[in-house]
Amino acid sequence: MSSPSQMDGASRLPAAVLWDMDGTLLDSEKLWSIALEERAQELGGQLSAETRAAMVGSNLTRSMGLLLADLGLPVTPEATEANAAWVIDRMRELFRTRLLWRPGAEDALAAIHASGVPMGLVTSTVRTVAEVPLENIGWHHFKAVVFGDEVTHNKPHPDPYLRAARLLGVDPVEAVAVEDSPAGVASAVAAGCTVLVVPCEVDVEPGERRVHRASLEGVDIEALADVLAGRG
Numbered sequence: 001m002s003s004p005s006q007m008d009g010a011s012r013l014p015a016a017v018l019w020d021m022d023g024t025l026l027d028s029e030k031l032w033s034i035a036l037e038e039r040a041q042e043l044g045g046q047l048s049a050e051t052r053a054a055m056v057g058s059n060l061t062r063s064m065g066l067l068l069a070d071l072g073l074p075v076t077p078e079a080t081e082a083n084a085a086w087v088i089d090r091m092r093e094l095f096r097t098r099l100l101w102r103p104g105a106e107d108a109l110a111a112i113h114a115s116g117v118p119m120g121l122v123t124s125t126v127r128t129v130a131e132v133p134l135e136n137i138g139w140h141h142f143k144a145v146v147f148g149d150e151v152t153h154n155k156p157h158p159d160p161y162l163r164a165a166r167l168l169g170v171d172p173v174e175a176v177a178v179e180d181s182p183a184g185v186a187s188a189v190a191a192g193c194t195v196l197v198v199p200c201e202v203d204v205e206p207g208e209r210r211v212h213r214a215s216l217e218g219v220d221i222e223a224l225a226d227v228l229a230g231r232g
Contacts, residue, residue, distance in 0.1 A: 011225035015174035017112050018164050018193065019142075020057075021123040023180035023200035025109065026133055027100040029056060030201075035090040036067060039083060045071035056202050057181030059124045059154035060084045088129050095132040102180075102200065104217035113141050115221035120144035120164040122177070124155050124184075144168050156183040161191035176224045178216075185210060196227045 023029040033052060040047040051070040055063040064080045064087070073079065112119060119142050123130050127147040139145075144167035146160050153159040165172040177188035180200040185207075188195045195210040196219070206212065211227045213219070 011222075011229040011231070013115075013117055013221060013225050014176040014194075014228045015170040016118045016120060016165065016168045016176075017221075017224060018120045018122050018161060018175055018177045018188070019109070020177070020179045020181070020184045021121060021130060021133070021137075022125060023056065023102070024178055024184075024198060025102060025105045025137060027102050027200070028095070028133065031091065031094040031098055034094060035087050036063070038090065039087055040067060040071060042086075043067075043071055043073065043083075045073075047071075053202050056200075057124060057155050057179075057183030059148040060087065060126055062154070063087075088126065091129045092132050095129065099133050099136055102198070103215045104219060108216040108219040109137070109141055111220040112224065117221055118143045118168050118170070120146065120168055122146045122160045122164045122188075124148040124160070154187075155181075156186035156190070158187055158190035158192075161188045161193055165191065165193075174228075176227050180204070194228050194230070196224065 019025055022032065036052065037047050047067060048070055051066050055066055061080060061084065064083045065075045067083065068075045068079055121142045125147065126149040130147055144164050146164045148154050151159045151163055161172060161177060165175060172192040175193050177193040177195045179185045179188055179195050180198055181202060182204050185195050185197055185204050189209050197204045197210050197212045198216055
């Protein structure tokens with residue numbers, strides 16, 4: 001097994017690996033779509049595809065604002081809070097019954113955990129929802145977890161990834177983030193991370209410090225060392 005700091009004759013290992021959850025480790029964006037579309041129907045409307053795409057990778061408060069605006073309803077703190085509470089309850093139910101891994105994600109998580117490189121989870125999902133799938137993913141994989149309701153500014157702001165790096169005691173420039181959404185990628189890049197981009201529901205444009213891959217199949221710590229070096 002390679003040491004966490006180096007590999008003989010190969011690329012330098014990342015100081016940490018920071019994982020997004022929804023759409024990256026878990027095929028959960030489809031579950032969010034169920035809950036959001038059901039809520040739109042409860043409110044007497046239909047969620048547009050454009051607004052749903054804009055929600056991917058965002059926190060729940062922003063998503064509820066987008067939902068209400070899309071339906072032509074007043075965006076007030078009270079309405080945002082009430083609809084967020086409804087979606088939270090529904091998502092907890094869906095996560096308990098329909099949770100699926102993204103292709104290759106379970107094996108990739110186990111392989112990188114076995115390498116000894118510390119890992120963190122950086123999700124826009126609030127703790128009360130995210131703790132349900134985390135029971136299946138395994139809390140033990142992560143030395144730091146940042147939930148969407150634990151930061152002042154959520155993705156695409158760099159705060160979530162900066163917080164995870166601080167908790168792990170690493171320089172974000174030496175870390176690799178694994179993301180699926182434009183908002184998540186923007187957050188990780190702004191924090192200084194190099195990003196392995198594995199799109200799920202929406203496309204992510206090429207750009208600085210990001211390497212695209214079709215899936216997590218075959219991803220291990222050596223593959224992420226190549227990502228840190230700018231190779232795919």
